[in-house]
Amino acid sequence: MRAMSKPLVLVEKDDPIAVATLNRPDALNALSPEMLASLAEEMEALNADEAVRVIVLSGGPKVFAAGADIKAMATASPVDIYLRNTRQLWARLWALDKPVIAAVNGVAFGGGCELALGCDLIVAGESARFGQPEIKLGIMPGAGGSQRLAKAIGPYRAMEMVLTGDPISAAEAQAAGLVNRLVADDQVLPAARELAGRIAERPAVAVRLARAAVRYGVEHGLREGLEMERRNYRLLYDTQDQKEGMAAFIEKRKAKFVGK
Numbered sequence: 357m358r359a360m361s362k363p364l365v366l367v368e369k370d371d372p373i374a375v376a377t378l379n380r381p382d383a384l385n386a387l388s389p390e391m392l393a394s395l396a397e398e399m400e401a402l403n404a405d406e407a408v409r410v411i412v413l414s415g416g417p418k419v420f421a422a423g424a425d426i427k428a429m430a431t432a433s434p435v436d437i438y439l440r441n442t443r444q445l446w447a448r449l450w451a452l453d454k455p456v457i458a459a460v461n462g463v464a465f466g467g468g469c470e471l472a473l474g475c476d477l478i479v480a481g482e483s484a485r486f487g488q489p490e491i492k493l494g495i496m497p498g499a500g501g502s503q504r505l506a507k508a509i510g511p512y513r514a515m516e517m518v519l520t521g522d523p524i525s526a527a528e529a530q531a532a533g534l535v536n537r538l539v540a541d542d543q544v545l546p547a548a549r550e551l552a553g554r555i556a557e558r559p560a561v562a563v564r565l566a567r568a569a570v571r572y573g574v575e576h577g578l579r580e581g582l583e584m585e586r587r588n589y590r591l592l593y594d595t596q597d598q599k600e601g602m603a604a605f606i607e608k609r610k611a612k613f614v615g616k
């Protein structure tokens with residue numbers, strides 16, 4: 357159930373960019389089932405909002421998220437875990453079709469790291485840390501960490517993180533290819549907004565179809581990815597923005613995109 361007085365997720369819209377912020381700082385934004393449900397609901401609403409082109413996902417200035425709520429998991433049985441069905445809440449986050457930029461300050465651990473890994477781009481502050489510490493609790497990553505991390509930074513580095521549970525710094529994460537922009541801690545949100553703004557200026561349908569092709573290719577094999585690329589590429593010739601973008605280039609003027 358959502359707390360009425362203190363929302364678990366704050367949403368701020370400045371069209372065409374929206375910022376969703378996890379709001380459980382006392383528990384380091386631990387991702388309880390309630391928090392995940394609120395997040396899925398708010399993110400889906402932003403995804404469906406025509407005025408929103410790019411979503412920034414933040415945990416606020418101190419912490420991105422310290423993982424799933426250990427206190428809610430400590431005495432759970434496999435049946436409890438099954439019935440909670442948080443897998444479905446995660447799946448709703450992964451099914452969004454607008455670009456999501458993770459703005460990471462502080463720790464992104466466990467489910468918090470997996471939340472960032474499910475985003476399309478990551479902007480991190482200098483003191484950010486990424487980790488999959490589940491092994492230290494006697495479990496293992498459960499929301500994509502063992503898969504997406506290996507794809508993002510390679511199986512050897514991911515294996516070390518998953519088996520030792522030890523985190524990497526923001527600088528290491530950037531060197532490993534996990535972080536798009538590494539900035540001073542107080543510049544994370546401005547940098548994420550700036551990046552969001554640049555993407556929001558691009559033709560919206562092309563952005564969504566290109567994003568879908570990249571994600572699909574990461575999740576499937578090369579052959580399927582190439583097929584998706586071919587289909588999406590062709591589809592873009594049916595958009596006004598393709599006609600405008602190419603005409604503007606030929607006429608040596610700035611394109612005026614309409615988002616269709």
Ligand code: DAK
Nearest residue numbers: 383384386422423424425426427443465466467489498499
């Ligand atoms: N869960 C619950 N509470 C947490 C928490 C967490 N993950 N992390 C921190 N807190 C709480 C602390 O208990 C403390 O609460 P009080 O004692 O004040 O009531 C408060 O937040 C402040 O934390 P600390 O006092 O520990 O703060 P420090 O600055 O000293 O340390 C820390 C910060 C991040 C190093 C430390 O809090 C820490 O190690 N936290 C746990 C990190 C962790 O192990 N994360 C992985 C959790 S397991 C699944 C999908 C996903 C998952 C599972 C299943 N399915 C789809 C089935 C994911 C699992 C995980 O993420």
